Amino acid sequence: MAVGVVVNAGGGKDYPGKLTMFVLFACIVAATGGLIFGYDIGISGGVTSMNPFLMKFFPSVYHKEQEAERNQSNQYCKFDSQLLTMFTSSLYLAALVASFFAATVTRVAGRKWSMFGGGVTFLVGAALNGAAKDVVMLILGRVLLGIGVGFANQAVPVYLSEMAPARFRGMLNIGFQLMITIGILCANLINYGTSKIKGGWGWRVSLALAAVPAAIIAVGALFLPDTPNSLIDRGYTDDAKRMLKRVRGTEDVEEEYNDLVAASEESKLVAHPWRNILQPRYRPQLVMAIAIPMFQQLTGINVIMFYAPVLFKTLGFADDASLMSAVITGLVNVFATFVSIVTVDRLGRRKLFLQGGTQMLACQIVVGSLIGAKFGFTGVAEIPKAYAAIVVLFICAYVAGFAWSWGPLGWLVPSEIFPLEIRSAGQSINVSVNMFCTFIIAQAFLPMLCRFKFILFFFFGAWVVVMTIFVALFLPETKNVPIEEMVLVWKAHWYWGRFIRDEDVHVGADLEMPSANGNGKVGAGKLGGMQ
Ligand code: BGC
Numbered sequence: 205m206a207v208g209v210v211v212n213a214g215g216g217k218d219y220p221g222k223l224t225m226f227v228l229f230a231c232i233v234a235a236t237g238g239l240i241f242g243y244d245i246g247i248s249g250g251v252t253s254m255n256p257f258l259m260k261f262f263p264s265v266y267h268k269e270q271e272a273e274r275n276q277s278n279q280y281c282k283f284d285s286q287l288l289t290m291f292t293s294s295l296y297l298a299a300l301v302a303s304f305f306a307a308t309v310t311r312v313a314g315r316k317w318s319m320f321g322g323g324v325t326f327l328v329g330a331a332l333n334g335a336a337k338d339v340v341m342l343i344l345g346r347v348l349l350g351i352g353v354g355f356a357n358q359a360v361p362v363y364l365s366e367m368a369p370a371r372f373r374g375m376l377n378i379g380f381q382l383m384i385t386i387g388i389l390c391a392n393l394i395n396y397g398t399s400k401i402k403g404g405w406g407w408r409v410s411l412a413l414a415a416v417p418a419a420i421i422a423v424g425a426l427f428l429p430d431t432p433n434s435l436i437d438r439g440y441t442d443d444a445k446r447m448l449k450r451v452r453g454t455e456d457v458e459e460e461y462n463d464l465v466a467a468s469e470e471s472k473l474v475a476h477p478w479r480n481i482l483q484p485r486y487r488p489q490l491v492m493a494i495a496i497p498m499f500q501q502l503t504g505i506n507v508i509m510f511y512a513p514v515l516f517k518t519l520g521f522a523d524d525a526s527l528m529s530a531v532i533t534g535l536v537n538v539f540a541t542f543v544s545i546v547t548v549d550r551l552g553r554r555k556l557f558l559q560g561g562t563q564m565l566a567c568q569i570v571v572g573s574l575i576g577a578k579f580g581f582t583g584v585a586e587i588p589k590a591y592a593a594i595v596v597l598f599i600c601a602y603v604a605g606f607a608w609s610w611g612p613l614g615w616l617v618p619s620e621i622f623p624l625e626i627r628s629a630g631q632s633i634n635v636s637v638n639m640f641c642t643f644i645i646a647q648a649f650l651p652m653l654c655r656f657k658f659i660l661f662f663f664f665g666a667w668v669v670v671m672t673i674f675v676a677l678f679l680p681e682t683k684n685v686p687i688e689e690m691v692l693v694w695k696a697h698w699y700w701g702r703f704i705r706d707e708d709v710h711v712g713a714d715l716e717m718p719s720a721n722g723n724g725k726v727g728a729g730k731l732g733g734m735q
Pocket of ligand 1: 245381384385388500505506509537610611612614615638642
């Protein structure tokens with residue numbers, strides 16, 4: 205090992221410096237990008253369960269709903285409208301397209317301008333939505349919000365990873381997810397309040413208030429410092445060194461600075477990161493960049509996040525009780541996220557994935573059975589209060605399982621497994637697959653509920669089985685493994701090892717090569733159980 209370089213147990217080299225207030229504050233401001241994403245996720249379901257909103261924009265859905273109530277007809281289908289789902293899902297399609305453009309802006313202009321642009325686009329979208337006169341204005345506003353999400357989600361995780369000292373990268377990463385869950389909860393609470401507004405314009409307040417988190421990120425971004433990595437990449441080397449000293453709170457940054465310069469030069473050698481990522485030696489990372497966000501969405505979580513009030517209404521809850529139940533699931537979502545913050549570096553990712561998956565599956569089976577037992581296939585039934593409360597309880601347990609497994613890990617794991625030369629391409633794939641699958645679920649859920657009925661819960665349950673087996677077999681443990689040594693984890697894996705040639709296994713020039721048989725940092729002891 206080179207003199208003066210320490211490889212810590214928590215991840216990466218241990219460069220001199222500490223978690224300064226400066227960097228902490230910068231990361232908190234940047235993480236508010238998650239707040240905006242969360243607000244969007246939480247707001248649409250509540251708004252689409254408000255009668256004045258339905259009456260104004262989706263009268264046919266409103267009449268169908270009233271009909272269902274009067275005639276006790278099929279509960280499963282009362283919200284099935286392509287236009288209504290388009291309102292929810294248009295945002296994700298826009299975000300998917302925007303994230304590709306955002307990758308370029310983030311690289312060429314710097315991370316802060318992507319965040320700023322995202323925030324401003326959000327603001328305009330929120331204004332359009334709050335003032336909407338017809339469906340076109342409504343959907344246009346949501347597309348603008350989606351572009352904002354695309355830019356924010358591309359830039360924020362990159363910004364956090366680059367600003368954070370290596371030892372705190374995991375913690376700050378889950379800060380992004382925490383902000384997402386807080387955004388969802390705020391939206392649920394706001395919906396609960398605005399639904400009580402007598403004049404029938406409460407939905408306008410809900411939609412327009414997206415301007416608050418938008419303004420926070422837009423104004424905040426103006427004051428955010430650029431990351432040293434981005435400054436170096438854009439040729440501002442002196443500024444970069446000054447910034448690095450400031451964020452690390454020490455003058456002793458020479459070594460980290462040199463490593464950043466080397467990393468930047470190395471990544472510039474890769475002319476085609478998109479073609480590069482297709483090489484066999486990157487197969488494990490490529491598969492994970494696609495599978496993890498896809499599976500995250502196939503847990504069915506956004507059925508709850510988008511449609512909890514609609515779902516609870518389907519169960520026969522009154523308007524108010526539906527929104528209140530959504531607030532309860534929102535609270536569970538926030539608090540359960542702390543479980544992962546505390547345990548992720550101790551228990552490891554795999555244990556959380558496996559435990560969370562098992563818990564989600566059990567809850568899906570119970571919820572599907574309870575709903576099936578009452579509604580059957582006809583969708584006609586009165587559900588007693590106590591019965592509905594038990595359903596909500598199991599939905600909460602399901603949300604908790606997600607909130608400490610696939611929620612945070614769906615963003616954390618992809619961000620920590622890519623070697624530098626394919627990191628940006630990998631991150632783009634991760635974001636866009638996530639948005640695409642979110643779009644599909646948002647668009648397909650209501651028609652699926654109408655056709656599959658309670659079987660839908662078993663459908664997502666079956667996917668949870670698949671993804672849990674996938675994790676058990678194919679995802680190696682990455683806790684406490686320095687990013688620069690991650691290739692050893694893949695090389696040591698029983699399946700992925702075959703894709704990586706011996707000559708591809710090299711770690712940073714001044715890092716000690718751990719022994720292959722496991723008494724170094726990456727070894728059988730740590731990786732035991734899935735070798
Ligand atoms: C997912 C979102 C989801 C949220 C729920 C995030 O990690 O990407 O799709 O709505 O978690 O908390």
